[in-house]
Amino acid sequence: MIQKILIAEDYETVNLSIQKTLEELHIPNPDYVYYCDDALLRIEKALQANASYDLLITDLHFEEDHRQQKISSGEALIAAARNIQPDLKILVFSATGKPSTIEALFQKEDIDGYVYKGRNDARELKLALEQIAANRRYFPQQFVQQQKQKNTYELDAFDITILTLMANGKRQHEISAYLKKNNIKPSGLSSIEKRLNTIKDALDCSTNEQLIAHCVKMRII
Amino acid sequence: MIQKILIAEDYETVNLSIQKTLEELHIPNPDYVYYCDDALLRIEKALQANASYDLLITDLHFEEDHRQQKISSGEALIAAARNIQPDLKILVFSATGKPSTIEALFQKEDIDGYVYKGRNDARELKLALEQIAANRRYFPQQFVQQQKQKNTYELDAFDITILTLMANGKRQHEISAYLKKNNIKPSGLSSIEKRLNTIKDALDCSTNEQLIAHCVKMRII
DNA sequence: CTGTTTTTTACGGAAAACCGTAAAGTGACG
DNA sequence: CGTCACTTTACGGTTTTCCGTAAAAAACAG
Numbered sequence: 001m002i003q004k005i006l007i008a009e010d011y012e013t014v015n016l017s018i019q020k021t022l023e024e025l026h027i028p029n030p031d032y033v034y035y036c037d038d039a040l041l042r043i044e045k046a047l048q049a050n051a052s053y054d055l056l057i058t059d060l061h062f063e064e065d066h067r068q069q070k071i072s073s074g075e076a077l078i079a080a081a082r083n084i085q086p087d088l089k090i091l092v093f094s095a096t097g098k099p100s101t102i103e104a105l106f107q108k109e110d111i112d113g114y115v116y117k118g119r120n121d122a123r124e125l126k127l128a129l130e131q132i133a134a135n136r137r138y139f140p141q142q143f144v145q146q147q148k149q150k151n152t153y154e155l156d157a158f159d160i161t162i163l164t165l166m167a168n169g170k171r172q173h174e175i176s177a178y179l180k181k182n183n184i185k186p187s188g189l190s191s192i193e194k195r196l197n198t199i200k201d202a203l204d205c206s207t208n209e210q211l212i213a214h215c216v217k218m219r220i221i
Numbered sequence: 222m223i224q225k226i227l228i229a230e231d232y233e234t235v236n237l238s239i240q241k242t243l244e245e246l247h248i249p250n251p252d253y254v255y256y257c258d259d260a261l262l263r264i265e266k267a268l269q270a271n272a273s274y275d276l277l278i279t280d281l282h283f284e285e286d287h288r289q290q291k292i293s294s295g296e297a298l299i300a301a302a303r304n305i306q307p308d309l310k311i312l313v314f315s316a317t318g319k320p321s322t323i324e325a326l327f328q329k330e331d332i333d334g335y336v337y338k339g340r341n342d343a344r345e346l347k348l349a350l351e352q353i354a355a356n357r358r359y360f361p362q363q364f365v366q367q368q369k370q371k372n373t374y375e376l377d378a379f380d381i382t383i384l385t386l387m388a389n390g391k392r393q394h395e396i397s398a399y400l401k402k403n404n405i406k407p408s409g410l411s412s413i414e415k416r417l418n419t420i421k422d423a424l425d426c427s428t429n430e431q432l433i434a435h436c437v438k439m440r441i442i
Numbered sequence: 443c444t445g446t447t448t449t450t451t452a453c454g455g456a457a458a459a460c461c462g463t464a465a466a467g468t469g470a471c472g
Numbered sequence: 473c474g475t476c477a478c479t480t481t482a483c484g485g486t487t488t489t490c491c492g493t494a495a496a497a498a499a500c501a502g
Contacts, residue, residue, distance in 0.1 A: 187481095188482075189481085189482090190481055191481075194480090
């Protein structure tokens with residue numbers, strides 16, 4: 001459940017409208033700041049007080065002014081926040097955002113949602129919040145299609161078998177034995193290792209744990 | 222025997238695919254609507270005409286649009302339908318749904334089945350329909366596991382941190398370094414190992430991979 | 443402060459996973 | 473049949489994880 005929310009947005013009107021949207025969703029009293037540094041400070045303090053935030057809603061672009069800031073962009077804020085609180089959910093609410101930027105945010109920083117500022121952004125914001133509350137990600141509409149196409153490293157039945165067994169607690173040599181028993185063609189330990197490496201490479205995962213996490217998230221297994 | 226079915230689902234494509242699945246099961250001509258209010262209306266009329274529905278298949282989440290609706294969610298529709306026709310069988314077909322939500326639906330509203338939208342949802346839909354036709358309930362796979370393992374070992378923030386980092390591809394010594402850097406108290410490699418063992422033991426997992434799979438499935442991380 | 447209990451850390455050997463390389467097997471083709 | 477290209481397997485060394493034990497640190501009681 002999402003209850004404790006921090007809004008980082010330098011435009012006051014936008015900041016207020018986000019608060020209003022949250023109000024409609026019966027999420028009362030969000031904290032809000034107008035500077036990235038303040039945001040990070042809040043997150044740190046909340047963490048130390050054992051009352052950490054559930055969600056950070058942030059813009060990407062912040063106007064510079066008289067107050068000198070260590071953190072000057074949403075990207076940097078996100079990285080810093082992730083660093084001190086990995087389980088923090090992050091929703092980016094921005095007008096800018098090239099596809100490559102957005103993609104990087106999802107993949108590298110593992111953000112939970114991205115909403116374009118625009119015509120129906122309040123409605124999208126609500127949707128995104130609901131999705132995030134259900135532990136799902138919210139991709140901007142335009143992105144969904146591309147994302148789908150991009151994820152096209154098609155895992156075949158063999159891959160699925162390995163991954164499923166692995167997710168069920170089987171060790172690699174056990175998987176090898178299983179494959180032999182069922183006369184599935186490549187059954188050597190080396191083949192399993194090689195295949196796993198290929199998959200990890202294709203899906204940009206560094207450990208088995210990360211790979212399994214990804215596959216379960218994506219409902220591949 | 223299930224013959225007269227009503228589908229409430231706002232996404233046209235999904236609605237059609239449900240109809241197609243029913244067709245394969247030789248259940249012809251289901252009624253379908255795109256709004257909750259329409260669904261309730263149909264149920265009422267059918268009841269008065271002495272030709273009540275056997276089964277309602279409904280989503281939980283309905284997109285808002287220009288048409289103002291009295292009933293805006295699947296939950297509300299289910300409650301209203303139960304109210305006017307207590308013997309109506311109900312199958313929820315949804316992508317959302319925290320375990321707690323699903324549990325509440327089964328216990329409070331006495332729904333007959335729940336199917337996650339996802340990769341193999343058509344196949345699951347068939348299974349669910351068969352079960353329901355035999356007057357049995359159909360629980361989603363994840364739910365069964367969770368039910369089984371309600372050993373209620375409460376994972377604390379520390380556990381979540383470790384698991385999250387691990388699911389993000391960090392190795393254990395990296396996690397240790399991370400904890401040290403952020404002054405999180407137990408940071409030794411041994412402590413991480415020990416904690417992981419405790420969690421695996423509590424959740425009945427034999428490998429890290431299985432543990433991560435479980436946690437992602439259960440939306441713990 | 444002293445002694446006791448609990449938690450955390452350090453360390454070392456065993457198991458598993460990782461990674462490169464070479465050998466054995468397989469299939470297509472002339 | 474022999475060659476070539478490719479896949480699969482076997483094997484050894486390295487890294488990472490696993491697991492037990494013991495020292496060190498912290499928390500606690502008297």
